[in-house]
Amino acid sequence: MQRSAASLMRSLHGLFPVYKPPGFTWKNVRDTLQMKLLKELNSIKRCSSSQPLLFLPEGSEGSSGVELAKVVTCVASLPKEIPSLPSLVNHELVKGPAYNWLKIGVGHKLDRLSSGVLVFGIRDGAKLLSSMYENHYTRDYTVCGTFGKATADFTDGGKIIEKTTFNHITRDKLERIIAMIQGSNQKAMLTHSHIDLKSQEAYDLAVQGKLRPKVKTPPLILGMRCLEFSLPDFTLEIQCMHETQQHLRKTIHEIGLELRSTAVCTKVRRTRDGPFTLDSALTHVHWDVDSLCRAIKECKASVEEMYKENIDLFLQNAKAEELLTSDVRSQ
Template sequence: MDNSGLVIVDKPGGWTSHDVVARTRRLAATRRVGHAGTLDPMATGVLVLGIGKATRLLGHLALTEKGYDATIRLGVSTNTDDAEGEVTATASAASVTEDALRAGVAALSGPIRQVPPQVSAIKVNGERAYKKARKGEEVELAARPVTVHDFTILDVRRDGDVIDVDASVACSSGTYIRALARDLGASLGCGGHLTALRRTRVGPYDLGLARTLDQLAEKLEVVPIGEAVAAAFPRRDVSADDARKVAHGGRLPAAGLGPGPVGVFAPDGSLLALVEEHGPLAKPLAVFIS
C-alpha cells in the first residue's frame, strides 16, 4: 500500500528539522521522508513532512506563504539575531514610544529588501554562512526581496530597559523573522532579537492540522498526496485522453489557472501531476503515476 502523503508536525523546541525527519522515518518505516522549509531548533510549530512520492511536492510547498507568532526583545542585540546567540550590544529601549514601534513595524511590512542573518544556511562561495560565521569570518550577505503580508503587534511588555513585543507575521518564503527582529531594533536605535518563534502555518497547513511527535507515534496521520495537492494548489480535472498524455510527460494546453503549480487529476480523481503554465502550455513539474 502506498502511504505517500504529508505529515503535519508540531515541532518541539530544541529539535532540528532533521531530527524530526529522522524520527518520522522510523515511525513511517521508510527512508523516503523530507521536509518543506526548515525551522530553527529554537522554533516550534508547523513543519510539513513528505513521505514517499510526496517528497516531490516539498520544494513547491516550501514556496508558499507562511505564518508565525513571534516575540521580539528590544534593547538587546545578539550575533544570531535570536536568543540562542551571544549578546553583542545593549541599549535602553525604555524611551521607545508605541507610535515609534508601530511606525517601525509598518516600515517592515509589504515588499521589502531583507539581509539574511549572518548565522543562516545561505551559501556564500559554496559554503554555508553559519559555518563561516562560526569560524569568525565576516559574512557579506546581499539583501533579498521578500514580502511581509502582515506584521501585527499583539502585545507590548516593558521591563526596565527592555521591551518584549509579541507579534504575528504572515510572509513570503525566504523571509527571516530573526532579521525582522534585528531590523526593527536597529530602526528604533536600541537593537533587537527574537526570543520565541512559533510557525502557525505553511500554505494551507496550520496548527489545527499539526500533531506532536508523541501523537504521531500513537497514530501516524498522513494527508493523502491527492488531498494535499488539492488543498495547496489550484485543481484541474482532465479527460481520459489528457490523463494519458500527462502520464507520459506530455504537455497540456494552459487553462489560465495562474502562475504557480496546478494539480492535475484523472477522471477517477487520482492525482496525475503538478504542472505549471507557461504561455499557451502547461508543462509538467512532477508526475506521480506509479
C-alpha cells in the same frame, strides 16, 4: 481487526504536517519519525504463507541392505500423534526485519531554535513537495522579541555586543516602523510579481488574495502586526514568503535600530505553511501509523487544491510564453 503491515504501507502516501519543538533539528525530527514508524510496522506479526515441512526417515531395501533416506513430508498430512516442528522460514531472526527504510521528504525547513509546522512527504508523497515549492505559498510566524540588548546572532542566547535603553519606545512608534517595513516589502512584491497592475488579471488575483510572486525572490514580508506589547517584550505576527528564520530574527534586530534602541529575538514559531496549519500538525505522541494515515486523509483536499493551483500556474506561464513568442516573431 488488525491490518497487516503491507496494508498499512499502502496507506502511507501523501503530505502531512508535524509540530517541531525547539532545540531539535529537522533531521532529528525526520529520523525519529522514521524510526517510530519502522518499529511499529516491524512489530506487526507476519502472516506465514508457506506450508511447514518435516523431514522424516524412510527405509528402502538395496543391494547392501536397508538404506535410510530423508523424505520431505507436509505437516498437514501427518497423523496427529506425530509431533511437528514450527516453521522458522519467516522468523525475524532468520529473515530479518520486513522494513528497513522509509522515504520521507521535508518541505520548507525550520532551524534548530525554531518551532512550529513542518511538512513532510512520505513515500510517493515526497514528490508532491516540489509542487508545494512551485506554488510559492506564504507562511505565518509568531515572533517574539525583547528590547534593550543586541547579540551577535540576533538571538537572546547569543553573545551580547550592546545594551541600550528602551523606555522611550511606545506601541504607536513600533506600529509606525512595522507599517514602514510592510510598505517597502509590498512594493518589492509588486515588482517581482511581473503582472500589469492595471490589468483584469491583477485585480482578480488581488481579490482572491493570490497576488504574489510566482518565481523565487529574496525574502518578502507581506504582512506584519503587533499582537502584544509590554516593555521590554513584544510579539509580532508575520506573513512572509521565501524567508529563513534567521531573516526574521534580523528583522527584529532592525526594528530595534529603527526605534533608536536594540532588540533580540526570543522565539520564532511557524503557525502556517501554505494550506497546513498548527491545528492539524501532529505532536510527537501522535507519530504512529494510524495517526499519520488519518492526517494524510485529512490533508487530501489541500493537496488536490495545490495540484489545481499548480496546473493553473503552468497554463498561465505557457500563455505568457506564447504571447512573448508571438511578439518576438511580429517584430
